[in-house]
Amino acid sequence: MRVQVSHLSRYDYSSEVTLGMHQLFLQPQFRPYFRVLEESFTIHPSPDGQNYRQDALGTWYKQAWFSEPTNHLKITTEWLFELIPHNPFAFIIDKGFEDKAWNHPQFLFHYEGHELFVQAYKSNYSNDSFLNYLMPIKEKSTGLIDFLVNLTQEIYQNWSHEIRHEQNIWQAGFTFSQGKGSCRDLSLMQMELLRILGLACRFVSGYAFNPDLEDGHELHAWMEVFLPGAGWIGLDPSLGLLTDHRYIPLACHADPERTLPVQGTFGGVSDSALETHVDMKLI
Incomplete structure (x- = not known):
């Protein structure tokens, strides 16, 4: 089974702000029951730098940092997954x-x-x-x-x-x-x-x-x-x-607040509004 996922996260600010360092927990975490066949990860405005990092409890995320003023932050990810049947009851405990x-x-x-x-x-x-x-x-x-x-x-x-x-x-x-x-x-x-x-x-x-x-x-x-x-x-x-196999994790943590998809700060006096949308469909 192949599933396509499109995920939009957009923050609009009422006045220009300077974005601080952001941690983006939008990277699928490895599981043997799915494969990533295609992927796209775009950030606008373009960050000064970005890289994949791993938190203390093992979750991989994308770190991005900025310097130019902006009135928005838009993050778009596109994934094509191949899902392989996985029996969640096939295990033995101590x-x-x-x-x-x-x-x-x-x-x-x-x-x-x-x-x-x-x-x-x-x-x-x-x-x-x-x-x-x-x-x-x-x-x-x-x-x-x-x-x-x-x-x-x-x-x-x-x-x-x-x-x-x-x-x-x-x-x-x-x-x-x-x-x-x-x-x-x-x-x-x-x-x-x-x-x-x-x-x-x-x-x-x-x-x-x-x-x-x-x-x-x-x-x-x-x-x-x-x-x-x-x-x-x-x-x-x-x-x-x-x-x-129909569950694809993006973040795992003992503290639920540390699994939010977008984590970061901005400098300036502004209100912010979040728009988010996820679309999943069979291919």
Whole structure:
């Protein structure tokens, strides 16, 4: 299957500004289930310099810097992907990791031998309502994978998905109480639900292709949980799915704010307006 993606991000400023250094998280991150057949990455105004860099948690991005005044910033990317079928359930996890927590009265996971690696992906977030919500799901599950599938389905069925054009992300507790949220909000909520149990999680921003869905899923957010033996496992609470070859990540980070597609500053006194559009189609 071949999919073409066109992605526009445009910022218009009410008066001339000087653009600072920008980090553009618009580069597809390597996965063995897709190949990039064609690509185009244009920035206007043309930067003084640009290069690919890698952040502390492994995501590649484009860094660009400017010096000339401008009243806009326009970033256009074009990609042609070949998607190769990928079974998201084809893995085996470390049974010891699962059993020690599953049979423990506190249902708390420990990464023996991985603690330093996973520390950045855990949090000290505390919410008694979260644990009270999770325990009945555990009781009806046969193991950790079944629990993750059931939790992802529970969120999909009981929290309504809405498209919010604001760039902010709701706090997990607020999304939990509202019973609704954007893909970003629901992904962060599921991350914090699982972090309560000691699981390491990261936020993912990227493209999700499903021609049967309504608009708004092309530029998408989901989450991943780290399971020893299997590595990072993608979960999409907006759709109740484990992620497969139709998910193309652009950025992964423990902090959702660090996955925004365009990150940068400008100098001057000006208002700014963002226009963004993603189009995906089969070729």
